[in-house]
Amino acid sequence: MVQADVGTVLPARTFPITRADLVRYCGASGDLNVIHWNQRVAQAVGLTDVIAHGMLTMALAGTLVTDWAGDPGAVESFTVRFSRPVVVPDDDAGASLLVSGVVEEVREDGRAVVALTSTVDGAKVLMAARAVVRLS
Amino acid sequence: MPVNRDFIGRQYPASTTYQVGREHVRSFARAIGDTNPASHDVEAARALGHPDVVAPPTFLTVVNFSFATEGPVADPALGLDYSMVVHGEQSFELHRPVHAGDELSSVQSITDIRDAGRNELVVTTTEIADAAGGRVATLRSTLVSRGTAAPRAAAVPEES
Numbered sequence: 001m002v003q004a005d006v007g008t009v010l011p012a013r014t015f016p017i018t019r020a021d022l023v024r025y026c027g028a029s030g031d032l033n034v035i036h037w038n039q040r041v042a043q044a045v046g047l048t049d050v051i052a053h054g055m056l057t058m059a060l061a062g063t064l065v066t067d068w069a070g071d072p073g074a075v076e077s078f079t080v081r082f083s084r085p086v087v088v089p090d091d092d093a094g095a096s097l098l099v100s101g102v103v104e105e106v107r108e109d110g111r112a113v114v115a116l117t118s119t120v121d122g123a124k125v126l127m128a129a130r131a132v133v134r135l136s
Numbered sequence: 137m138p139v140n141r142d143f144i145g146r147q148y149p150a151s152t153t154y155q156v157g158r159e160h161v162r163s164f165a166r167a168i169g170d171t172n173p174a175s176h177d178v179e180a181a182r183a184l185g186h187p188d189v190v191a192p193p194t195f196l197t198v199v200n201f202s203f204a205t206e207g208p209v210a211d212p213a214l215g216l217d218y219s220m221v222v223h224g225e226q227s228f229e230l231h232r233p234v235h236a237g238d239e240l241s242s243v244q245s246i247t248d249i250r251d252a253g254r255n256e257l258v259v260t261t262t263e264i265a266d267a268a269g270g271r272v273a274t275l276r277s278t279l280v281s282r283g284t285a286a287p288r289a290a291a292v293p294e295e296s
Contacts, residue, residue, distance in 0.1 A: 073174070082224055
């Protein structure tokens with residue numbers, strides 16, 4: 001069982017996101033939208049470059065919560081707003097996603113609300129990211 | 137070209153069920169760098185009281201995509217150019233954990249289509265249930281169709 005108090009900090013983590021990660025996520029998720037793997041098309045539709053799947057960014061941030069909770073099945077709700085695209089350059093470093101989390105609320109029904117902050121180069125890429133975790 | 141608003145309220149029940157496979161849970165977990173033992177190792181999952189490996193919280197996006205070809209987004213009459221689409225918002229309400237072995241049904245609905253500046257927002261809701269009919273999850277998704285909003289109505293020309 002996870003001990004949580006308001007203000008409990010989930011250890012921050014940095015996730016590199018490379019083109020290879022996008023290809024892997026395309027395959028695993030079934031989301032083959034060309035803007036996630038084809039620079040030519042991405043730029044033709046007005047994007048700077050290939051962008052990461054919002055769902056990949058969300059899932060990476062989610063691992064902070066599931067690792068903290070221990071049991072992935074304890075996550076009862078997970079919501080995000082995608083505030084800016086994560087551009088993934090065609091190099092070995094890719095993009096660098098920094099995710100941190102804090103327990104914002106502990107409810108009487110034994111649930112904790114975790115607020116996540118996710119940035120790339122200092123700019124928020126997820127807004128209003130919240131997960132509800134059953135504590136016992 | 138604007139998205140067809142006639143689609144608001146339409147429901148798309150999937151024609152078949154989706155079988156959650158153990159290897160798919162594992163490969164999805166690997167693709168998101170999720171090393172939680174309960175998503176990879178059956179014994180670790182059972183130690184937590186689950187019948188089989190547990191899907192990461194965002195796994196059900198896979199179910200949405202597996203039925204994408206029969207859903208509204210793939211319908212040419214909706215008029216959504218997928219290369220112009222980015223994801224605006226996403227929520228997962230998980231009424232119970234998803235495990236390998238689950239056989240899931242899905243009903244996707246278009247709940248709203250509206251302008252947001254020059255963009256349009258297409259809001260979908262997907263209800264996922266298990267083989268016994270029990271509610272498993274509710275997914276809400278807002279897709280942003282970039283730059284497709286109809287131009288503001290021009291001033292009505294004066295009669296001459």
